[in-house]
Amino acid sequence: MPPPDFDIIILGATGYTGTITAEHITSNFPSTFSWAIAGRSLSRLHKLSAHLQTIRSDRSPPTILQSSLDREDLHALVKRTKVVMNVVGPYNRYSEPVLEACASEGTHYVDFSTETPWIASMIPRYHEMAKKSGAIMIPAASNSSSPPDLLAWLIASKIRETTGRGTKEIVASGQLNMAGMGGGSAHTVLDVVQRYGIGWMWKPDPFCMVPRPQRPATPYRSPIGYQKHEDLGILTTNLPGISNMAIVNRSAALHPEIYGADFTYTELAPAPNAPVAIFTHMLLKLVILLLAFPPFRFLVRSLSYEPGSGPAWHEMGKKESVMIDAVGVSEDGxxxxxxxxAWKGAVAHVSAILVAEAAGVLVGWREKGEGERAGGGMVTPSKLGEELVERxxxxxxxxxxxxLGD
Ligand SMILES: NC(=O)c1ccc[n+]([C@@H]2O[C@H](COP(=O)([O-])OP(=O)(O)OC[C@H]3O[C@@H](n4cnc5c(N)ncnc54)[C@H](OP(=O)(O)O)[C@@H]3O)[C@@H](O)[C@H]2O)c1
Known part of the structure; x- marks a missing residue:
């Protein structure tokens, strides 16, 4: 097989998130790096390329590749690159053919999906196929769910290294301060609810991406949202935790030699006192319930940005941040x-950085043949371990x- 033409192809580069990611690569990746931007609209791809030239005129712009989401086009496209970064969303609507092409052609893959029920449904279809072809496929590599997944991996690895034991449990307290959301993301949330209903958010299954026989006991969940942790303080229900718990528990199921056999990960959010914890929980439940009603979804859709647009991320960066504190306990307690x-800046920006840097690690692995050693499959961001953390x-x-001590 001829060597691939490109290190990375960004598919769906013309959208809000794809543009921020292409800006990050333009500003930060070496000029020897060979990449392409792909999508369905040539005019939008040319517009993006011209925009990237205004950021750094001293480097050649990425190659432009027009591609549909048809099987033939996608197979031809993914054969030309070491890594596909897929930004075409909603993923549940459009992206299964991209997974199929990468899993069967052995092309490494990263994406920004947070569509938990969709990811869970793709694993039985493409995990084994990707294992056979050697494709390392990492959905949910953006702000949902790289930070908690890498943090849990660091904690479990530290416990393993210090004690030789696995980790019984990690509890995280996550705070996401967002001042706005891109239209593509907002419409994706509504699209997922329309397709899968609200059950997966109302009563989340933290083990929905874990093979059945490996399921440990369901971790404690408070029916009123209030929970007190001896190191993290008062905690309440956390919306991003729904996706993050599924991903981190999958990491543990794939690597019991690090995490231990009966590991559980729970993610909640900090609260100043019990009444606020209970109120936050009730409010979240109300919003989830309202999402079940088409008129409410219509209202949210009409108040959101259109797909393809979003708030100016440089401005958002002045107000936004992400912080996750987590505590793990060894198996013997x-x-x-x-x-x-911690990240101080726009959430859209850190999402772009997380996925671009994950793709950067995979390019290096492909060049060094590390990917073959690591093995393919539908895996999680922490598969990229210390190398991703350092980047x-x-x-x-x-x-x-x-x-913290014995
Ligand atoms: N979890 C996270 O932290 C996170 C963060 C950011 C984004 N995301 C997810 O990433 C996805 C993209 O977000 P975004 O903000 O970039 O959305 P967006 O601005 O709407 O961009 C979507 C991209 O997909 C392409 N596309 C849409 N429908 C297509 C179709 N039928 N055929 C071919 N291409 C198609 C668009 O191409 P055109 O330009 O030609 O329309 C565009 O390039 C969303 O699903 C979002 O939820 C997640």
Missing amino acids: KTKAKGRF LRGAGCLFEVEV
Whole structure:
């Protein structure tokens, strides 16, 4: 087989998130890096290319590739690259053919999906196929769910390294401060509810991406949302936790030699006191319930940005941040490790960084033949381990982990 023409192809580069990701690559990746932007509209691809030239006129712009989402086009496209970064959403609507092409052609894959029921339904279809072809496929590599997944991996690895034991449980307290959302993301949330209903959000299954025989006991969940943790304080229900718990528990199921056999991950949000914790929980439940009603979805859709647009991320960066604190306990209950992820800036920006840097790691692995050693499959962001953590630290993300003592 001839070597691929490109390191990375961004499919769906013309959208709000694809553009921010292409800006990150233009500004930060070496000029020797060979990449292409792909999509259905030639005129929008040319417009993006011209925009990228205004950011750095000293480097050649990416190659432009027009492609539909037809099987033939996609197979031809993914054969030309080491890694596909897929930004075509809603994923449940459009992206299964992209997964199929990468899994069967052995092309590494990363995406921004948060569509938990869709990801769970794709795993039985493409995990084995990707294992056979050697494609490392990482959905949910953006802000949902790389930070909690990498943080949990750091904590479990620290406990393993210090005690030789697995981790019984990690509890995380995640705070996502967002001042706005891109139209593509808002419309995707509504689209997922329309297709899958609200059951997966109302009563989340943190083990929906884990093979049945490996399911440990369901972790404690408070029916009123109030929970007190001895290290993290008062906690309440957390919406991003629904997707994050499924991904982190999958990481543990794929790597029991790090996490332990009966590991569980729970993600909640901090609250200043019990009444606020209970109120936040009730409010979230109300919003989830309202999403079941088409008129409410119509209202949210009409108040959102159109797909393809979103708030100016540089402006959002002044108001937004992400912070996750997490504590893990060893299997024998004697050792604790604490970790933190922090990002100060636009959530759309860190999402782009997380996925672009994950793709960067996969390019290196493909060149060094590391991917073959690591093995393919539908895996999780923490598969990329320390190498991804280091790249993200270099791009402005904080990751810390320490043992609290015996
Ligand atoms: N979890 C997270 O943290 C996170 C963060 C950011 C984004 N996301 C997800 O990423 C996805 C993209 O977000 P976005 O903000 O970039 O959305 P967007 O602005 O609407 O962009 C969507 C992209 O998909 C392409 N596309 C849409 N329908 C297509 C079709 N039928 N055939 C071919 N291409 C098609 C669009 O092409 P055209 O330009 O030609 O229309 C565009 O390039 C969404 O599903 C969103 O939920 C998740």
